[in-house]
Amino acid sequence: MNLEAFVLGCGGMMPLPYRHLTSVLLRREGQLFLFDGGEGTQVSLRRLNLKWKKINAIFVSHTHADHVTGLPGILMLSSQVERDEPLYIYGPPKIAEYIETSRSVLDMYINYPIIVKEIEAPCVCYEGDGFYVRAFPLKHTKTCVGYTLEELDRPGEFKPEKAKELGVPVGPMWSKLQHGESVITPGGKEVSPDEVLGPARRGRKFSYVTDTLYLPSIAKEVRGSDLLICEGMFTKEFEDQAAEKKHMTSTQAATIARDAQADKLGLIHYSPRYTDSELKQLLTEAQAVFKDTVLTKDRMIFEIPYKD
Ligand SMILES: [Zn+2]
Ligand SMILES: [Zn+2]
Numbered sequence: 001m002n003l004e005a006f007v008l009g010c011g012g013m014m015p016l017p018y019r020h021l022t023s024v025l026l027r028r029e030g031q032l033f034l035f036d037g038g039e040g041t042q043v044s045l046r047r048l049n050l051k052w053k054k055i056n057a058i059f060v061s062h063t064h065a066d067h068v069t070g071l072p073g074i075l076m077l078s079s080q081v082e083r084d085e086p087l088y089i090y091g092p093p094k095i096a097e098y099i100e101t102s103r104s105v106l107d108m109y110i111n112y113p114i115i116v117k118e119i120e121a122p123c124v125c126y127e128g129d130g131f132y133v134r135a136f137p138l139k140h141t142k143t144c145v146g147y148t149l150e151e152l153d154r155p156g157e158f159k160p161e162k163a164k165e166l167g168v169p170v171g172p173m174w175s176k177l178q179h180g181e182s183v184i185t186p187g188g189k190e191v192s193p194d195e196v197l198g199p200a201r202r203g204r205k206f207s208y209v210t211d212t213l214y215l216p217s218i219a220k221e222v223r224g225s226d227l228l229i230c231e232g233m234f235t236k237e238f239e240d241q242a243a244e245k246k247h248m249t250s251t252q253a254a255t256i257a258r259d260a261q262a263d264k265l266g267l268i269h270y271s272p273r274y275t276d277s278e279l280k281q282l283l284t285e286a287q288a289v290f291k292d293t294v295l296t297k298d299r300m301i302f303e304i305p306y307k308d
Contacts, residue, residue: 001028003027003029003151003204003304004027004303005024005026005027005206005266005301006025006026006027006044006048006299007023007024007229007266007268007296007299008023009023009298010022010269010270010297010298011066011269011270012231012271012272013272015040018276019270019298021040021066021070022038022231022269023044023067024036025045028128028131031128032054033056033149034055034058034059034074035229036067037058037060037070038065038068039065039070041070042070042073042074045074048299053078053080054078054085056085057087058074058087058089058090059126059135059208060089060090060091062091062144062145063142067211071102072103072106072108075099075102078110079110079112084112085112086114087115088116088117089114089117090116090119090135091116091118091119091145092142092145093143096117119135119145121137122135122136122221130151130152130203131150132149132150134147138211138213138218139212139246141245146209146210146218146221148205148222148225149206149207150206151205153201153202155178155180155193155200155201156199156201158178159198160174163177163196166185167186167187167191168183169186177196177197178193180193201306202308204226204306205224206227206304207229207230209229209230209231210229210268211231211269213246213248214256216259219255219256220260222262223261224261225257226264226307227302228256228262228264228265228266229268230253230266230268231269232251232270233249233250233270234248234249234282235250236249250283250286253293254285257289258290262290264292266293266296267282267293267294267296
């Protein structure tokens, strides 16, 4: 089952000619989940040439302009395709007012149901087939939340030799066992799944954290992430300024990744003060703490494979 993260933008505060605003689209087996959508998010979606108009759910970190002003256009353009399934939007208080006001003031033509849910973190806000999305509190100049999408454990590996040995014939009984059901063999013997399956295998975890002060609690929430996308807005030199504006340095993002034992850290939400070549400093400082750090770039794609 494929799990991919598409970085639609990596900038903070304002879009730049070469850097869109922070937004990530996660695709899991054809289902689409959008995390934030500032001005210009559509441009990246278009340039990626993805079939994106049937987004299943949008998760908003907070209602600052650089994270939400692209949403009305995305909602409108999503009406260009036929769909019956609703689009869910989750976010902190005011997200419902923002979406409703945009819909009414802009006279948006929408041909599918939109369900907006304001959340109070921490909570599990969305449950899908084999995974769930959890929201947790961050600390910014207004209510802000981080998200993790975590898959449930998968059944262990099926051992065909073992099944044959126990007298289970090849066919539907194998499939039942693989799906966790016991079977009775033609010889009248009951065989349970744990007799033919290895230990349960861990699912994957994606985390999205932006616009926050450094908080040690974030590492607990994003523990074991296969991919952690995290704000690293400033270099160490501006640590005080970052704290004052309730943002993080790349070193603090790396500290979270290290403490959470994440597999990979993708820095995002760069301050517009840095040119692309100056971003190297953010990377160097982060890698001193957590080696598997990368600078995200607009339209960068991360494949998130199973570990076993
Ligand atoms: Zn921001
Ligand atoms: Zn903000």
